[in-house]
Amino acid sequence: MITRRDWLTSAALVGGAALAGRRLSAQTQDPHAGHAQGGHSHHPAPPAESHHGAAGSGPSIVRPVVAPPSRAEVRRMRADLGYTPVTTPDGITARWRRNVAWKEFHLVAHEVDQTFAPGMTVKAWGYNGGTPGPTIEAVEGDSVRIFVTNHLPEHTTVHWHGLFLPNGMDGVGGLLQPHIRPGETYVYEFELRQHGTFMYHPHADEMVQMALGMAGFFIVHPKRPRKEPIDRDFCILPHMWAIHPGTYRPDPMVMLDFDLFTFNGRAFPGTSPLVVRQDDRVRLRFANVSMTSHPIHIHGHRFWVTETDGGQIPESAWIPETSLDIVAGQTRAVDFVADAPGDWPLHCHKTHHAMNAMGHDLPNPIGADLEAVGRKISGLVPGFVEMGTTGMAEHAEHAGHMQLPENTLPMMAGQGPFGSIEMGGMFTVVKVRDGIESYGDPGWFDHPDGTVARRVEDAPTDLALW
């Protein structure tokens, strides 16, 4: 069993991890290296502990809780690394160590219990303690060596989505390599010959394995960064799930009726806000391995689409958007200057993707006169409450005091300073604050006087009709 003291689980945030990685660059000799299929005996290997555990039983990896960095720390890391390290909200960045010319990483595939939001835990499949897997971060020109240990109950592989690499390193099981059987560790080695936002995900039983949560970011920073440095660089993986209300495990059989939608394995109100300082140059990176597209929309700003999977778009070709559709298999990066202080939603604009589970096959009560029959039904079915004739907002109001099905999030939730936010799923808030020094959650926005919509007594009598 792997404990949280092991090197691959103590992955701390960004620069801390990088620094620690350097300190940990011991030349461990792997006694099992000769047995590893496709391996070469001169390759160093991850510590022996990671081979432990029966195939499929899965290690108990618990991700550390990492405090948000201060602005000063981010600057120091940027100076140290030559790039602004990415932040994966509610996720982690992979630890690495230098081994001569190689940057070494280790992905462990296993089943994870992940809290999508308070009140809902999911038995997903992921890497290194969660889904999405740790964000791998490197620089154009690096040679990376990535160990992959399989603790799933079935074989897997890792495909490095969008990267230029030797054909045999592309990770397609059967076609390009043997499958990584449960309990086995494989190693992938290639040089990063491009920069951009990439992904990794299995290419073995991939429908099941991605439906259960297996994917992660692979960020390659350019060797020569742009002149204006990025202050905050976020990776967001929108994903959708079929976790039927009252169950715990994603159902890979579902093709269309997905009922749960997440940013980085969290559903609102479980998503953490993206905290930026006013006038920070912010980058948002998206990668989609789900079965449909997600038009991600930002409030109060417009962003420039600066990157595709193919790399940076020349500045002359940048286009401004407030919604950008991220289709299946795509990555995109958008940049914007967070010039407007406030709490700005960032969400998928497919409305059912920005709420939590609800039925889709029940009679529509809106506008029906159901008061009398509702009372009758309450007499027949104890606990029944007639709802929905005026719309569904009352479900969000009632969610707090009604007993919901087990392991099921209210379909609309979240309490804001003015009431119920009535959202769910792929929804988070970009918190832009003036003059902050820490990227910890600053709380709700303190609106300047006269800048909040208000109720008035007298509505115009002659404007709405003509």
Added chain:
Amino acid sequence: MRTPRKTLLAIALAASAVGCASIDPGPAVVATTGILEARGVSGVAWQADGDESGQIARKVEEILGQPVGPAEAGRLALLRSPHLQASLADLGVAQAALAQATRFANPGLSFAFLEGSGESQRTTGLAADVVDWLTQPLRRRLGEAELEHTKLEVAAALFDGVAAAELALIELQAAEAVAAAYENREEGAQAAAEYARALHEAGNLTLRDRILVEAAWAEARADGVSRREETERAREQLLRLVGLDGGTAWTAAPLARPHLLPSLDPGDLQEHALRDRLDLVAARWAVDALDRVRGLHRATRWLPVGVEIGVERESGGGVRLTGPTVELALPIFDTGSAMQAGYEAEIARARAQLAGLENRVRSEVREALAATASATDRIEVLENDLVPARRRALELAVRESYQMLVGVFELLEAKDQLLEAEISLLEATADAWRARVDLVRALGRTITSSAIPESKDPKSSEKRPEPSTGHEEMKHDHAS
């Protein structure tokens, strides 16, 4: 070896020692009551003189003042059932026949008046005083035997009448409980229909969908009508059995769980049944009686006076003795061997029937026990598993409805499934009661919650009937 002459002499001497039999059926009723009490059935009301004191009416009123359960229905039958009163009257008929048979004929004409299988049969006797005098003891014996037989039959009729009344009450309880559950189902279907109508009127449901839901309500209403009719049938059936008219106000107790039986050894119970079942007692009586008739015939076949006792088969398989007929004839050509062979065959038949009945009784006990056990098992599954599962499913569906995961139609369907499970439990409960009545019938005695009590089995009331062979000492009876 006893000679025919000696036998004839014995008959003559015996006859001289006895008088006429009483016409009072009271002792026969008491004896019959004793037979029933030995089998756990008490409270026989004999209304031969009507209910002048109003005692019976008061008891009936008292019973009807409370919700009526199976035991009370049985008591009502004993108090009021005209059928059972008619059966009791059979005792008077048999007693009268006995009294008549023991009378000495007036000079001239004489009649043998015999009662058999509810038909009176009048036979012209031989108009000879000496023969009448000679056969009087034999007639008395035969009459006494028939009276014993009648007591068994009446006791059996009363026992069965009580069981039938209990069963009818159980059917009424079950029908009423099921009808009430169907009324709940109807309410659910109505709510669904009203909901569908409101949705359709709001523009949210197609007309076809609305009509489908309304059709389901109509179906539920039709079912409800049928169920209510069943309660009326069950009620009338019971009223007929206990002899109440429709105007009397009373209610059946709600269908409750039958008390648990102690663990009963099936072998013991079969032995009990072989001892207690009145049809077995009657079948043994038949074998015995035929055996004695054969003995009598053999003993008198060389006499110039031929005594014949007829054997009538009853529809139930029993036998009834008729006669005696007496002929004056010299046994020159007919030595009675054919008649003797006939008696032998009748005996063989009665024995075979007895053996068959014994086997049937044992089988019926096992069957009723199996039915009891199976009803108990079903109750356990339904009560501990199915009904709680349906109830829990409904609760969880309600929770899901808060999330708009299920709609009203699914909720009402879950409620209907709960009602269906509860109806199954009611049916199983009624089956447990039905099996209980079957077991009582199979055992030939009532069973209590504590144990199967030992039969008191008073020998006096169930002594073997004795068609006289003339060999035994005769008992004195009330002189007429």
